[in-house]
Amino acid sequence: MANSTTAHAHDDHDHKPHGIKRWLYATNHKDIGTMYLVFACAMFFMGGAMALVIRAELFQPGLQFVDPGFFNSMTTMHALLMIFGAVMPAWTGLANWMVPMQVGAPDMALPRLNNFSFWLLPFAFTLLLLTLFVPGGAPAGGWTLYPPLSLQAGDSFPLTIFAIHLMGISSILGAINVVVTILNMRAPGMGLLNMPLFCWTWLITAYLLIAVMPVLAGAVTMLLTDHFFGTSFFTASGGGDPVMFQHIFWFFGHPEVYILILPAFGVVSEIIPTFSRKPLFGYESMVYASASIAFLSFIVWAHHMFTVGMPLAGQLFFMLSTMLIAIPTGVKVFNWCATMWKGSISFETPMLFSLAFLFLFTIGGFSGLMLAIVPADFQYHDSYFVVAHFHYVLVPGAVFAIMAGVYYWLPKWSGRMYNEKVGKLHFWLSTIGVNVLFFPQHFLGLAGMPRRIPDYSTQFADWNMVSSIGAFIFGFSQLLFVYVIWSAVRSGEKAPARPWEGAHGLEWELPTPAPYHSWDTPPPRNVIAQGAMH
């Protein structure tokens, strides 16, 4: 601790621009991280409001509130906002805040690029949200944009494509920044295998982003030229193939799934050891498992499209490669279990969210394993079983891990403690809500309810009603999240430099709140050694 104080003796006379300029011209990783997180939170609530429109319409059979076309717009926009607007920016925000502090760097490697990659997002999402007001309405062909259906869109089409391009550019630039920071800016003495697992999973995520976002850009550009310039990449009547789009899309789409979840593995791998007061079990195997998952994510894409009519050999290959993902994922779950084994466990809010992650992500993993079995997938495909599956891995998976990370690092960011009681209330309402919301969707799917329908046969009425009740509990309890953070930042108790007894890592060697410029002289080796106890 003494070392870090001397290293940051001049922190008191930090200069930062005031007012709007601080944010518009921001190059500080902490400011940009905050902007990313606030933006993600805004999109989370907007996407959540759309989800509540969906669940309100599905509360009962019959159409009560919205036109089926608008319903389809809601499902499409909900997905685009949540994936590209909420979860991905939230991870980039956490990376901005934590990566420099964890590797002992003064800032991100490319601060002006960092500013640019953030400020693309508000424009991208303004364009996307504008589609709600153009003739023909917002895109309604699903976030997967399958042609020919997506080509039937009205004026929203070019806006959507351009918005996706901007989001893609933003993601690629953000990813480049993370890679360069981690590879070039680690403090002397911090080897790659000394890094916290959050940096590792983000490094792998960043490579995935750089690899696949251009593929998405290519796919949507081909859609654009099919729509406006008379090409026939995906138009059967012109000699094109609609299925080719699906192959290209999912070559992006499956790694994208791991882009959303790998940083979650990293966060949980920080939090579980802290509150078990025991180092992470099998650190190296965790790194290798993350890398294997990333590699496998490139060779499993067609399991999203088993029903398009692939050759037998293709179906067998994608079934086997998909099943293989269970191995490194299992290794991770077992390592987290072993980390808790013989620990000394306490249950603060970040740990509670991480434990919910552990239980509920595993349930999502099980349904994923079931979905890999091709013959059974012929039943599950495009049913509510799939909806239940990916929401289990994305909501109590990715979203819970983001929340766990925010609760965990908030004292370091703000210098203030959140209210533990309200945090726990938020946790329990969220966990109960999310299960009431998504568990019955397994039943609905198995009983034969297709996804993306605004109205359903009466045999599905009971569980849909339960699911909708869960949705409203979950949705409104997120207001508590905003409240608990707001009140902590405004008037929380002062937090000590190491608010969690078992926390290790360079970020905890800094004073609290973390100074505006941290590690502008690299941490000495003994501080790294003190911090790098995984």
Place this chain on the structure above:
Amino acid sequence: MTKAIRRVPSVLALSAAAFASLSAHAEWGNLNMPVGVTELSKEIHSLHMTIFWWCVAIGVFVFGWMIWSLVAFRKSQGAKPDTTMVHSTKAEIIWTVIPVGILVIMAIPAARTLIAIEDMRGSEISIKATGYQWKWQYEYIGEDVSFFSQLDRQSDEARQLKSGVDPKSVQDYLLNVDNPMVVPEDTKIRMLLTGQDVIHAWWVPAFGMKKDAIPGTINELWFKVDAGKTGTYRGQCAELCGRDHGFMPVVVKVVTKEEYKVWLAAQKAAASPAPAEAPADAPAADAVAALPAAPRG
């Protein structure tokens, strides 16, 4: 191994029946995949149950381990951390190899069923289904019988925004059509699937099969309804196809072979304009059957 897997469904059927009897409402009991009425759908159901029970077994172990740790190693109960426990190659090998074994055990029957599903040989009747926004067209290949099949009028009225009609008062709400596809029992039916405008998917859960109907492509699937399982089987379009995606059901009426012959003859008679002295058939069916066949993609 096959025997072991065959035994699983019977064990499950017992527990499922026990669970179902607990719930007074039939609808609350809709928890699992239907067993179906074809050999393939039964195999698929058994695969589903096998992988489900594997997940349950692994879940009991993993969740048991987690809960045990959370209870036994609570700080509030004075647990002291063992900070030396950071790695074990032996453990890593064990929890890599055992899951590989389980996956192999699962992959073999899955591959076997998949090979059977893809085997289109020996089909007795071929029916081409074309998806339109938002209805199906069925063409009986070589029989000159072709008709459209769309949401029945009662459901269609009830499903309008704020229609005021209680869906529960409509029989088979959203799962009923004007002209169902008709097939004989105990006959291998080959479906040829294509789409006219956008991608649709043809799905009847009781047959265990779903496949996309894609413009410019012909997909195949087959089913053979067990003898004695005549009746009406219902499903829905399963690929988002636009505004009324939720309103294009798939309904298949399975009849005896004799009934099928009679039905087919009636359809043919209705389709051919020559015999003017055959007004006995229902005029509505007549009009639909007389529609021109769809242009082929």
